[in-house]
Amino acid sequence: MERLLVLVRHGQSEWNLKNLFTGWKDPDLTEKGVAEAKRxxxxxxxxxxxxxIAFTSDLQRAQKTLKLILAELGQDDLETVKNLALNERDYGDITGMNKDEAREQFGEEQVHIWRRSFDVPPPGGESLKMTAERVLPYYHAEILPEVLSGKRTIVAAHGNSLRALIMELEDLSPEEILKRELGTGTPVVYRLDEEGKVTSVEDLAG
Structure with a gap:
C-alpha cells in the first residue's frame, strides 16, 4: 500500500513581493505566485x-495555491480540509512591517533572532517552536491517519508551518530546520512506512 504525503508551500504572495512580515494576514497571490502554483x-x-484528500490553512494564499494545483491535476472536486492549525507562524507586533524597516528599528541582530531562532518569538507573536506546538498535534490527529490508511494526501500551507512538519518527518534538529529553505510553490514528495516514518523524500525544487 502506498502512503503518499506531498507538502507544498504557497506561491509568492503580494506581501512576499513587498518583503513584509505576513503571518496571519491574508494577502492574495501575485501573478508569479499563480504561475508557481500551476507549475x-x-x-x-x-x-x-x-x-x-487535501489539507490547507485558513489563509487564501495557501487555499488558492492548492486550488490551482488541483486544477492542473483535473481534481477540482477533491475533498479539502481547511484548518487554522496549518496557518503561518504569527509574527505578532511586527506583522505588516517591512523586513528592512524592522532591521532599522530593532537592529539586524534582533530581527535575525526573531526570524531564525527556534524558540524566541517576536513581541506578541509565535516562535517556530510555538508554531510546531499547534501544527504537530493536528498532523498526528487529522493528517497522518489519512496517510496511513492509504489515502494519497497533499498539504498546501506556509513556510514555517511546513518547517514544523518537515522537522518531524526528517528528524531534524532545531538548528537544522532553521537552515532549511522552502521555495514558494515547490512540492516535496514523501513516502511513509506503516509507522509513519519517511522511506523516501523528493524535493521538486528546480
Whole structure:
C-alpha cells in the first residue's frame, strides 16, 4: 500500500513581493505566485500523482495555491480540509512591517533572532517552536491517519508551518530546520512506512 504525503508551500504572495512580515494576514497571490502554483501542479502531474484528500490553512494564499494545483491535476472536486492549525507562524507586533524597516528599528541582530531562532518569538507573536506546538498535534490527529490508511494526501500551507512538519518527518534538529529553505510553490514528495516514518523524500525544487 502506498502512503503518499506531498507538502507544498504557497506561491509568492503580494506581501512576499513587498518583503513584509505576513503571518496571519491574508494577502492574495501575485501573478508569479499563480504561475508557481500551476507549475507545482504540472510537476505533480508529470509524476503521475493523484490525491484522495487535501489539507490547507485558513489563509487564501495557501487555499488558492492548492486550488490551482488541483486544477492542473483535473481534481477540482477533491475533498479539502481547511484548518487554522496549518496557518503561518504569527509574527505578532511586527506583522505588516517591512523586513528592512524592522532591521532599522530593532537592529539586524534582533530581527535575525526573531526570524531564525527556534524558540524566541517576536513581541506578541509565535516562535517556530510555538508554531510546531499547534501544527504537530493536528498532523498526528487529522493528517497522518489519512496517510496511513492509504489515502494519497497533499498539504498546501506556509513556510514555517511546513518547517514544523518537515522537522518531524526528517528528524531534524532545531538548528537544522532553521537552515532549511522552502521555495514558494515547490512540492516535496514523501513516502511513509506503516509507522509513519519517511522511506523516501523528493524535493521538486528546480
Amino acid at each position: 507545482a501542479g504540472e510537476q505533480l502531474r508529470d509524476l503521475k500523482l493523484e490525491f484522495d
